[in-house]
Amino acid sequence: MSTQIPSASDLAETDFGPPPAKNYLNEETTIRSWLLTTDHKRIGLLYLFTILIFFAIASFAAAMMRLELLTPAGDLVLSQTYNKLFTIHGVLMVWFFLIPSIPTVLGNFLIPLMIGARDLAFPKLNLASWYIFITAGAFTLYAVFAGGVETGWTFYTPLSTKYTNTHVFAMAMGVFISGFSSILTGLNFIVTIHKMRAPGMKWMRLPLFCWSLYATSIIMVLATPVLAVVTMLLAIERLWGVGIFDPALGGDPVLFQHLFWFYSHPAVYIMILPGFGVISELITCFSRKRIFGYEFIAFASMAIAILGFVVWGHHMFLSSQSVYSGMVFSFLSFVIAVPSAIKVFNWTATLYKGSITFETPMLYALGFIGLFTIGGMTGLFVAALATDVHLHDTYFVVAHFHYIMVGGMVLAFMGGLHYWWPKITGRRYPEPLGQLAALVTFIGFNLTFFPQFILGYLGMPRRYHAYPPEWQVWNVLSTAGASILAVGYMMPLGYLIWSLKKGKRAGENPWEATGLEWQTTSPPPKHNFDVTPIVTEEPYAYPLAASDEHLKAEKGRRALEHA
Amino acid sequence: MNFPVAMELPLVPDQASSMAGQVDLLFWFLVLLTCGIVAVVFGPMFFFLYKYRKGSPADRTPDTFRTWIPEVIWSGIPLLIAMGIFAWGATVYAHIKTMPDAADALEVNVIGKQWMWNVQHAEGHRELNELHVPVDRTVRLVMTSQDVIHNFGIPAFRLKQDVLPGRYTTQWFKATKLGRYRIFCDQLCGMGHAEMVGWVTVLNPVEYNEWVNVGTEQGTLVARGERLFRALGCSGCHGENSQIRAPSLVGLYGHPVPLDNGEFVTADDRYIHDSILLPQKQIVMSYGPPSVMPSYAGQIGEEEVFQLVQYIKSLGRYTPDEYLRQNEGVGGQTQTHVPTTQNPPPGTSGPTAMPSPAAGPTPQNAPPSPAFSPQPTSY
Missing domain, CATH: 2.60.40.420 (Cupredoxins -  blue copper proteins)
Structure with missing residues (x-):
């Protein structure tokens, strides 16, 4: 490791002196300084605070649904109330938690730090996208509290345009507006990663977190406008009765599904790709080893981003599209499984010959690999045409995407939040509690969602507030799991807040990790780096790295021996 | 609240159709495959987690093999497996979607x-x-x-x-x-x-x-359709002696129809359905635009439309040659093959089917249908 960047173990012994008296958190402390900040780190925290509120509301809706499903009869809430609950849950979780979660919180905070920049390319645009997000949230919350919406997060026509008297317009506008926040964030990230990398940070030295967010940003910029189009068309038909989707007016309800999924399937990758990025950082740090197959992981992200645009039809195998288009979309859906598999194998191979420790972020990362593998494999069940006919719109699908979205994305978010918490706050969270919470979350998650695979195979349809009594035991197990999962979510909320005041001081680099973000103080100064760092090395030069240089040297040695 | 209930733990649904076995075969193959992949990922993972835990005495000499070799292996094999499952799923799906030739269907x-x-x-x-x-x-x-x-x-x-x-x-x-x-x-x-x-x-x-054979006093769907055809006044224009020009419906079903925009459309169920409810959508050549056909949307429900479609289907299928002969005077007055009765007997108007409360579009902001009462549901 004869380079200018000290290796992890060197860093641990280096004395950087006490943390600076002034950092981004205490430089200014007025409310005004927070609301008008253009500092990417503060904006990241604004997002964190906002999406946690949405997460809490959406989780409450989920808890109410699981309570209703404790008994087969629809006896806790009315059917329409139940419809409103899962609509709130879906809309808030998808657009106001999962899509913004890692990009706007960790991405905002970390991308400039990781590439050695002082801020994102467009700091004011960054703040503007938060305000747009808040506006979108206001519309959506208005729809929620004014009486809710019963269409589900998918807004299928003509139910949404003609056959419901709920607040579809306000909620669709919330979604419409939130899209612009996504687009601006994506644009900001793309420009930043292209133009603001520190000297020496070539593309192949970019941390994999940045690669995954780069891929994510491309999807955000290219796919989200279609969401704007489809929500606008929905509003036009609903408000003025223009026949776009309603067959009674000469429209086509399936057109809505095509447009909606043309955005919403790529959006699935907006939700999971950033998770891949976090896991790549965590696995390599806690194995103390260079990541296996850096290029393959980076290009797999790009492949997923591109292929993600051509698989939307697999949501519509039963919506009367032709047998042949069903086959094309099924084929492409199987192809996109491969880059995801590549990532899982590379993470596992990274463990080989590592020096592995099991701190909280690593537990979340290992949980991610397990749950994502199951989520991905069950994706094959619904990508295969014949089995999809039986499993479509059942709890099997619900379980499948929760394994990806909660088992994958939420665990990655929690892992990342714990991992970078010392950098964000300058304090450490209590490690044993963190490990316990990760374990509780993992157990609660599996108990909640595994029974739903069985329910789906038995045929239980989604979005039912009442169900045949022979399925009760599985539903009771699922509800029991949800209460354990809730404990798993509450614990970090408690001890992370506690650690803000009482946690141990973190120091610059508590994990002895590589990466430029660990070379500045914790919390970082407002301008991130006193001196622009110069990058001379690959991103994961951990002590146990098998670097290209090492490979070459080894090859030369063998050639000599052979001679 | 009827809680707790008997501990039923169903694992598999009933298998009661000719396709169920084929779907289940693929399903259970996928279950096995998932177990296999999980073993392939988790086996080495737990082995590495144990063997290479911090402080263990394992050999950590850096790898010297070329990383592209395992990459190709673990990209190629999943791709092959995925293609195999795709082909299997698509084959069974084609079977599900293809109506078998069964005379007694x-x-x-x-x-x-x-x-x-x-x-x-x-x-x-x-x-x-x-x-x-x-x-x-x-x-x-x-x-x-x-x-x-x-x-x-x-x-x-x-x-x-x-x-x-x-x-x-x-x-x-x-x-x-x-x-x-x-x-x-x-x-x-x-x-x-x-x-x-x-x-x-x-x-x-x-x-x-x-x-x-019980509950069929109203006749077959075709007979109901024929009664509707007269009761709704369809026969007034599409009948033999009508004063208003309208294309004959005899031998229509399954044949190409020339449209006023120069295209042809095959007269299938949907075409007939749309011609009744959305008559301006596809207008037969030289009968418009606009077509003088009134829309029946809002007057009859899908049950009645289906009965009319069945009746029109029953008016016979002709071979293409016969069809061409029938339509030599497209738009002209040569359609003479409509069954004889044209005028509805007075007093027997109205469809004989059961009333359809949801016929016609529900206006926006309409209250819920009175047929539905929001009471707790139980199965």
Whole structure:
């Protein structure tokens, strides 16, 4: 490791002196300084605070649904109330938690730090996208509290345009507006990663977190406008009765599904790709080893981003599209499984010959690999045409995407939040509690969602507030799991807040990790780096790295021996 | 609250159709494959986690093999497996979607409306949220929706298909086991979605024949369609001696129809359906635009439209040669093959079918249908 960047173990012994008296958190402390900040780190925290509120509301809706499903009869809430609950849950979780979660919180905070920049390319645009997000949230919350919406997060026509008297317009506008926040964030990230990398940070030295967010940003910029189009068309038909989707007016309800999924399937990758990025950082740090197959992981992200645009039809195998288009979309859906598999194998191979420790972020990362593998494999069940006919719109699908979205994305978010918490706050969270919470979350998650695979195979349809009594035991197990999962979510909320005041001081680099973000103080100064760092090395030069240089040297040695 | 209940732990649904076994074979293969992949990922993972835990005495000499070799292996093998499953799934799917040639196949009409299933048998028997079929006989469901998108699913048959407004979708099955199995609406259709359930009853042939000939006093669907054809005044224009020019419907079904924009459309169920409800959508050459045909949307429900379609279908299919002869004077006055009676007997107007409360579009902000009361549901 004869380079200018000290290796992890060197860093641990280096004395950087006490943390600076002034950092981004205490430089200014007025409310005004927070609301008008253009500092990417503060904006990241604004997002964190906002999406946690949405997460809490959406989780409450989920808890109410699981309570209703404790008994087969629809006896806790009315059917329409139940419809409103899962609509709130879906809309808030998808657009106001999962899509913004890692990009706007960790991405905002970390991308400039990781590439050695002082801020994102467009700091004011960054703040503007938060305000747009808040506006979108206001519309959506208005729809929620004014009486809710019963269409589900998918807004299928003509139910949404003609056959419901709920607040579809306000909620669709919330979604419409939130899209612009996504687009601006994506644009900001793309420009930043292209133009603001520190000297020496070539593309192949970019941390994999940045690669995954780069891929994510491309999807955000290219796919989200279609969401704007489809929500606008929905509003036009609903408000003025223009026949776009309603067959009674000469429209086509399936057109809505095509447009909606043309955005919403790529959006699935907006939700999971950033998770891949976090896991790549965590696995390599806690194995103390260079990541296996850096290029393959980076290009797999790009492949997923591109292929993600051509698989939307697999949501519509039963919506009367032709047998042949069903086959094309099924084929492409199987192809996109491969880059995801590549990532899982590379993470596992990274463990080989590592020096592995099991701190909280690593537990979340290992949980991610397990749950994502199951989520991905069950994706094959619904990508295969014949089995999809039986499993479509059942709890099997619900379980499948929760394994990806909660088992994958939420665990990655929690892992990342714990991992970078010392950098964000300058304090450490209590490690044993963190490990316990990760374990509780993992157990609660599996108990909640595994029974739903069985329910789906038995045929239980989604979005039912009442169900045949022979399925009760599985539903009771699922509800029991949800209460354990809730404990798993509450614990970090408690001890992370506690650690803000009482946690141990973190120091610059508590994990002895590589990466430029660990070379500045914790919390970082407002301008991130006193001196622009110069990058001379690959991103994961951990002590146990098998670097290209090492490979070459080894090859030369063998050639000599052979001679 | 009826809690707790008997501890039933069902793991597999009933297998009651000819396709169920094939779907299950693929399903259980995928379960096994998932277990295999999980073993391939988790086995080494736990081994590495143990062997290379911090402080263990394991050998950590950096790797010297070329990383592209394992990369190619673990990209290539999953790709091959994925292609295999794709081909398997697609083959069975093609089977599910291809109606077998069965001379004795039954055709049953299913109409979804918020929040019930109306079923019409060709013999004239009609049922609500029930479907009676004979065992070991191919049944084809021709389905449409009165309002929003529904989905007609029977888990025991491993069968499911969206039911769309303004369009006929079909699915077929051959029940193989006597019994009663659940029907679900699988596509969110509004407030009463979870109440839109029913039962399919598989009867033996003898019982089925007894069952299907009861409740047919109103005649077959074709006969009902013919009565409607007269009662609604269709025969006034499409009949032999009409004063207003309208194309003949004899021999129409299944044949190409020239349109005023120069295109041709095959007269299938959907074409006839749309011609009744949206007459300006596809206008027969030289009959417009605009077509003088009035729209019947809002006046008759999908049940009646289907009966009319059945009647028009029954007016005969001609060979293409005969068809060309029929249509030599397209738009002219040479259509002379309409059955004789034209004028509806006074007093027998109105469709004879049961009233359809949801006929016609529900206005926006309409109160829920009075047929539905928001009470706790139990199965």
